[in-house]
Amino acid sequence: MLVFFTFVILLALTLTNSKQPFIWQKKSREDWLLDGIGLFFQGIIIPFLQINVIFQLYQLLLPDTRASLNLYPIAAFSLSFIFVDYLYYWNHRLFHTRKLWFMHQVHHTVTEMDVLGTSRNTLWTSFFIVYLWIHSLFLYLLQEPYWYILGISLSSALDLWRHSNFTPKVNSWLYYCFSPWLILPQDHAWHHSSNCDRGNYGANLKLWDKIHGTYYQSDNLPDSLGINNYLSFTKKLLFPF
Template sequence: MIVFITFWVLIIFTLIRQDIRTISWQDWLLDIVGLLFQGLVIPILQITVVYQGYKMLFSEWENSINLGSSLAFILSFVLIDYLYYWNHRLLHTPWLWPLHQVHHTMTQRNVFGTSRNTLWTSFFILYLWVHSLFIYLLADPTGYILGVSLTSALDLWRHSEIEPKPNSFITRFLSPWLILPLDHAWHHSNNSTIGNYGANLKIWDRVHGTYFFHDLPPIHLGIKTKLTLIQKFFFLSFSNFYL
């Protein structure tokens, strides 16, 4: 429910604030297919193929971990966030960058481009595998699922330009610890080596020296590629990007 409400609120604000007619039909197609794939296909795979796979492999471990809702939430929102930090950094290495570079072709900050990726990229993001595993292992996964939902909602938000004013109380409260849309905008600048790899928390970037701050958004977003639309969908080329 959190993700559903966040998605539609951000869609409405995006339509009000931005001239979406400037988005090319190819980018529209990438974004809509990406949202459907990540929002429908991946969850279905998680609760069917992946979950059932764990059930077959580790049948005696089902509901075997009793953490309580609070600790399960921390596991999801904090500890898995740290694993994602490294997962994301790996996607920026030369070996996995071809899988991830399509996501960095976004030239506008809006919710539509949140899931812009090749169709195979989700299989290299730990969420597909780890969330199913812990939902299978936990005796009560309610807190864990709440953390997953909040992480997904924040993912939609940080790809948008909907953010509190720079000197507002909300910004002063959230900025020290939470990745905000402005932070993630710099990750999506036309310099793809800028850090800010975390999803929820800034502490991981700060601890590992990859945090970048600027009080204004970047002038230019997105990298340019020579990939065709088919290559962007199906990852059929290791073509290098150029700035």
């Protein structure tokens, strides 16, 4: 529910934001369709696969380990929000290597930061993102998964916010509280800048980028977003197949 309400609120704010050109004028029909399919696939199909396919796969492969992991609530939450976040950092960096960039480049065709473009990817990319496999595994292993699921929900809500254009002002309390440790929309905007070499690969925490020297800090926003590409709509959806 947290993710759903975050999406609805951010979408409503985007559509009614009088300070920005109306969103209908910014996005082509192709982008609307691409983003809509991506949101449906990652928001509905992928969770369905996690519960009904991947979870069952672990039952076949690890039949004696179901509900074998008993963690305190804070440990279960940290496992999801911190440990998996670190795995995603490296997963994301790998997508930016020469060998895997072909799968991830579609996500960087977004030219405006808005919540609708959060899930713009080829449909096959979702199967190479660590979340699909690791979340199903821990949900299978944990005796009580509530706090782990809370970490998933918070990460997903932050992902939606990170891709929106609602950047906290530098002198605001929101910026003061969250800037030292969270990847903010302006941080992720630099990741989506047109030259695509600004780092900021982390999802939740800035810590990983700072540790590994990939953090780029700027209080301003990049002049332009998105990469030039010549992929057709079908290739953007199904590439490389």
